[in-house]
Amino acid sequence: MLKADAVCVGYGEALALSNISFDLGPGELVAIIGPNGAGKTTLVNALARLLPIRSGGILLDGENIARLTPQQLADRGVAIIPEGRRLFTSMTVEENLELGCYRAAARAHKREGLEQAYAMFPILGERRRQISGTLSGGQQQMVAFARALMARPRLLLIDEPSLGLAPVIIKQVFETIARIHATGVSILLIEQNATKALEAAQRAYVLDCGQMIASGTPDELRQRPEIGAAYLGHGH
């Protein structure tokens, strides 16, 4: 479904990502793990077309999307749950969700989408008139998830969903990801919390210093000593 081929992204002279290749099949949940500063968020922003790509191709169902605008990408059914939530903080919870289905194809499903979102996250239904910037971090993450689901995505890009959240909330976040995945949505999960990400994913890639250094199933990756030591905290 999604295939990146030798993607390079750079800020000025420096390359933030060099020769990144990976693929994600329909309905698959693939994780990209790696330490802080590895280039994970740069990769998400490049995939979402929020950053220019210097070279390489990104194929979505065979179409090269490397030069599309973010709006054109949204029209192709890709939605993002960005790092740090990045809600429309001066707007209400419900307005945030409505913006999720802004594009013409999704608008028709607004009412149904809101009902599903409030069924999934009842607290958001109670707080639909509250300004989203005043919610707790966990609730803001729920809004970010619900907003993306309002777009009825085929492919969901989830960037660091556990960042800055308490362990009990992180557990809920990963349960939510599993529920969304069970409905058939393909998911690319970018996550620093490698332990959690490998529990959730079917396959994973390891990104470090702007390069893909390993890939495989979670079990394979866990068994590789250098990965376990560096990213999973196994030690020795």
Place this chain on the structure above:
Amino acid sequence: MSATLFGQSVLSGIFAGSLYALMGLGMSLSWRYLRVINIAHFGLVFLAAYMTYEFAGVRGFSALAVALLLIPLFFMLGVIQQVLILRFNVNEFSSLIVTYGLAIIAEAVIQLIWSADFVRYENRALHGNVEVGTLLLPMADILLVVIAVGLCVATWAAMRFTWLGKALRAGLDNPAIAAAFGVPNQRLLLLVSGFSAALAAVAGVFVALLYTLAPSQILSWLGVVFAAVLLGGLGNPLGLLAAGMLIGVSEAITMAVTAPSWAPVVPFTILILLLVLWPQRV
């Protein structure tokens, strides 16, 4: 002060305040959503006023027809102005200087075509008055209040309830993420600049209906409209309407109890108090 004088002062304050709000609406929107402090707005207002004078007054076309032609024309002018502002990367504070320059150009163009002399457009259809008890309400002023209140309320409702308004607010909060959900930020901003210039056209028609025109007066509205825009809150049409009325009525009462020359003290006193006591509002 007699009740009639007081009542008439309040009324004339409401009329003036409506015009402040009508002139300020486009400014307020472009300041908030485009980050352009658009002094050229006043140039457009007077250009529309002079065109109303020329086509409805001198050449005898119907004022309504002129207004309906000016609105799309000015919409285009607003879009062109914003395209240039984006093209040359003009930021919020340099926009103050750039658009001031545009206002000066507008003044020069008006002076070139219509001379520096005063001109006056007499509209017979709106010449009459409505009498309510001892109070006198000119028809043109009544129309002004209706249009100004109508446009402010409609703009507020559009920003609050429509897809367009929500997309604009989302784009202001977080343009990249709004784009990722399909919001065409750039096109919406051009729409705002076009709409704001179209509002300048509407305000201009009323300036022509109500005032004697001279090119030197273009920037005489600047201070009071600025005060109303800031007091009302940027991009807040209902706040602007209330602020315009407050300033208009305070000015009118000041004029009635002291002398007309004291009127300009009012908006600036309010503005200074606002900046001192409630700076986060601005």
